[in-house]
Amino acid sequence: MSALRELYQEVILDHNKSPRNFGRLEHPDRKVDGYNPLCGDHFTIFLKLNGDVIEDIRFDGAGCAISKASASVMSSVVKGKTIAEAEELFGLFHRLVTGEGDPMEQVERLGKLAAFSGVSEFPARVKCATLAWHTLHTALRTGEHRTTTE
Amino acid sequence: MDAAVMTMKTAEKFDGTQVRGDFPILRQRVNGKPLVYLDNAATSQKPQAVIDAMNRYYLEENSNIHRGVHFLSDKATQSYEAARTAIARFINAPAPRQVIFVRGTTEAVNLVAASYGRVRFREGDEVLVSAMEHHSNLVPWQMVCEQTGAMLRIIPMNDRGELFIDKYEKMFNSRTRFVAVVHVSNVLGTVNPVAEIIRIAHGNGVPVLVDGAQAVPHMRVDVRALDADFYAFSGHKMFGPTGVGVLYGREELLEAMPPYQGGGDMIKSVTYHKTVYNDLPYKFEAGTPNIVGGVGLGATIAYLESLSFGAVAAYENDLLAYATERLAEIPGLRIIGTAREKASVISFVLEGIHPHDIGTILDDDGIAIRTGHHCAQPVMQCFGIPATARASFALYNTKHEIDILVKGIHKAQKVFS
Numbered sequence: 001m002s003a004l005r006e007l008y009q010e011v012i013l014d015h016n017k018s019p020r021n022f023g024r025l026e027h028p029d030r031k032v033d034g035y036n037p038l039c040g041d042h043f044t045i046f047l048k049l050n051g052d053v054i055e056d057i058r059f060d061g062a063g064c065a066i067s068k069a070s071a072s073v074m075s076s077v078v079k080g081k082t083i084a085e086a087e088e089l090f091g092l093f094h095r096l097v098t099g100e101g102d103p104m105e106q107v108e109r110l111g112k113l114a115a116f117s118g119v120s121e122f123p124a125r126v127k128c129a130t131l132a133w134h135t136l137h138t139a140l141r142t143g144e145h146r147t148t149t150e
Numbered sequence: 151m152d153a154a155v156m157t158m159k160t161a162e163k164f165d166g167t168q169v170r171g172d173f174p175i176l177r178q179r180v181n182g183k184p185l186v187y188l189d190n191a192a193t194s195q196k197p198q199a200v201i202d203a204m205n206r207y208y209l210e211e212n213s214n215i216h217r218g219v220h221f222l223s224d225k226a227t228q229s230y231e232a233a234r235t236a237i238a239r240f241i242n243a244p245a246p247r248q249v250i251f252v253r254g255t256t257e258a259v260n261l262v263a264a265s266y267g268r269v270r271f272r273e274g275d276e277v278l279v280s281a282m283e284h285h286s287n288l289v290p291w292q293m294v295c296e297q298t299g300a301m302l303r304i305i306p307m308n309d310r311g312e313l314f315i316d317k318y319e320k321m322f323n324s325r326t327r328f329v330a331v332v333h334v335s336n337v338l339g340t341v342n343p344v345a346e347i348i349r350i351a352h353g354n355g356v357p358v359l360v361d362g363a364q365a366v367p368h369m370r371v372d373v374r375a376l377d378a379d380f381y382a383f384s385g386h387k388m389f390g391p392t393g394v395g396v397l398y399g400r401e402e403l404l405e406a407m408p409p410y411q412g413g414g415d416m417i418k419s420v421t422y423h424k425t426v427y428n429d430l431p432y433k434f435e436a437g438t439p440n441i442v443g444g445v446g447l448g449a450t451i452a453y454l455e456s457l458s459f460g461a462v463a464a465y466e467n468d469l470l471a472y473a474t475e476r477l478a479e480i481p482g483l484r485i486i487g488t489a490r491e492k493a494s495v496i497s498f499v500l501e502g503i504h505p506h507d508i509g510t511i512l513d514d515d516g517i518a519i520r521t522g523h524h525c526a527q528p529v530m531q532c533f534g535i536p537a538t539a540r541a542s543f544a545l546y547n548t549k550h551e552i553d554i555l556v557k558g559i560h561k562a563q564k565v566f567s
Contacts, residue, residue: 003514004510004511004514004565007510008507008511008565008566013565013566016566038522039505039506039521039522039523039536039537040522040523040527040530040536040537041506041536042536062536063504063536064504064505064506064507065503065504065506065507065566066506066507068504122510124510125506125510128506
C-alpha cells in the first residue's frame with residue numbers, strides 16, 4: 001500500500017474533504033473553466049488581481065480527490081504571489097508530478113505542494129493533479145475562456 | 151428477455167474456473183496481486199486458441215486475399231472467408247455475404263449512417279435513438295442529422311435504466327425514418343427488448359440498427375429471430391482481436407446502399423470515369439482488410455461454439471446476482487442501472503469518493519475496473535452524476551474475484567474515512 005499511501009497523503013485527503021478557497025468570487029478579474037473530458041472533472045477558477053499580484057482566488061466545481069485537493073492547495077499557495085511566481089510554481093509542480101528532475105531539490109520552494117510527489121507513480125492521474133494549474137495558467141495568460149487538459 | 155436468449159440450452163453446468171486456463175493473461179500478477187480483470191465491457195481477454203490462430207496466420211499463411219493466384223493468397227482467402235461463414239452461422243445470418251467486416255461497432259454504425267442515412271434522410275425526417283446509447287451509436291446519427299436536416303429524437307428511460315416502450319411506440323409518425331438502439335447498455339447493463347423494439351418499428355415501416363457490442367459476448371444473438379435490419383458488433387469485446395468487427399445487414403437494404411468507401415476490392419471494373427461496384431459483401435470492404443483480425447474472429451467463434459452458451463449465460467447471471475447482492479451491502483454504495491433484465495455489468499458510485507479514486511485504489515490490489523463516463527456522457531447527465539465506477543464480468547470471472555472487489559471497495563472507504 002506504500003505507493004497508494006504516498007498518493008493519498010494526509011494533506012491531500014484533508015484538502016479533498018475541506019477544500020480551501022472553495023466557492024465563487026463576485027466580480028472576478030478573471031474567470032476560467034477547466035475541464036478534463038476523459039473523466040468529467042471540471043473546475044472554475046476566479047481571480048482577483050492587483051497589478052500582477054494574485055490578490056484573491058476561489059475555485060468551484062467537482063472532481064476526484066487528487067484534482068480537488070490540487071485545486072485547493074494551489075489556491076492557498078498562489079494567493080498573494082505574483083503572476084510570475086505562480087507560473088514558476090506551476091513549472092515546479094509539473095516537474096514534480098511527472099517525475100522529472102529531483103523533487104527533493106525543490107522541496108523548500110514546493111512547500112505544501114510536495115504532498116503531490118506520489119502522483120508521479122500514477123501516470124493516469126497526472127491530468128487530475130494538473131487540471132487546476134492548467135486552468136490557472138490559462139486565466140493568468142489570457143483571461144476569459146475555457147481550458148482542457150487535452 | 152429476448153426469444154434468442156430464452157431458447158438457449160441450459161442443461162450443462164459451466165464454471166468460470168474451467169476456462170481461466172484458456173486465457174494466459176489472467177495468470178498475471180499486478181502490483182504483486184493476482185490480476186482481477188473486471189473491465190470486460192471495455193475489452194475482453196483473448197483465449198490461447200485465438201492468439202495461436204493469429205500467430206499461425208502470420209507464420210504460415212500471410213498473403214493478400216481475393217486477388218492472388220498463388221498458394222498463400224488462396225490459403226489466406228480461404229481462412230478469411232471461412233471466418234465470415236462462421237460468423238454468419240454464429241448469428242444465424244441467412245448468408246455470409248450479409249456479414250461485412252468492419253473495424254468495429256463504431257465503423258459499422260458510421261457505415262450505415264453514411265450509406266443509408268445520408269443518402270435517404272431529408273429535412274424534417276426523424277431518427278430515433280435511445281437515451282442510453284454509447285457515443286458510437288449517437289454521434290454518427292447526430293452528424294448525419296446535421297448533414298441532412300433530419301432530427302434526432304431520444305427514446306426516454308426510467309430511473310432503473312429501462313426504456314419506456316409505450317412512449318417509444320408513440321414517437322412514430324410519418325416522418326420517422328430510422329431507429330438505432332443498443333442491445334445491452336455498456337453503462338447500465340440493461341438488456342433492451344430489441345425484438346419488441348424492432349417489431350414496433352417494422353409495424354411503422356421503419357428499419358432498425360442494433361448496437362450489439364455488449365450483447366454478443368453474453369448471449370446468443372440470432373439476427374433472424376430478432377428480425378434486425380442491421381446488427382453491429384466488435385471482435386474485441388467477444389474475446390477476439392481488436393480492429394475487427396461485423397456489420398450484419400438485411401440483403402435488400404445493403405444492395406440498395408452505395409459503397410461506404412472507395413478503393414481496391416470493392417470494384418468489379420474501373421475506367422477513368424466509371425466504376426462498377428463489387429457484389430456484397432465486398433462492395434463495403436474497400437482496401438486490404440484486417441485479414442488477421444478476421445481470422446482471429448473466426449477462431450473466437452470456434453472457441454465460443456465449443457462452450458455451451460446457455461450454461462455460460464446462466465453462470466454470468468449467477469455472477470451478476472452475487473455481485474449485485476454483495477455490492478448492495480456496502481454502506482454508501484449506489485448501483486446505477488437496476489433494470490430487471492441485465493447483463494453482467496454493474497456501474498456504481500460511492501458516497502464521498504470519486505470513481506477515479508476508487509479505480510486507483512482497486513488497481514493497487516490488482517483489480518481492473520473502468521471509471522469515468524464510459525463514452526456515454528448523456529447517460530451520466532440523465533442520472534445526474536459525473537462518472538461511475540464500473541465492474542463488468544465475463545465468463546472467466548469468479549465469485550472469489552467479486553469478494554476481492556468488495557474488499558477493495560472497503561479499503562477505498564477506509565482510505566477516505
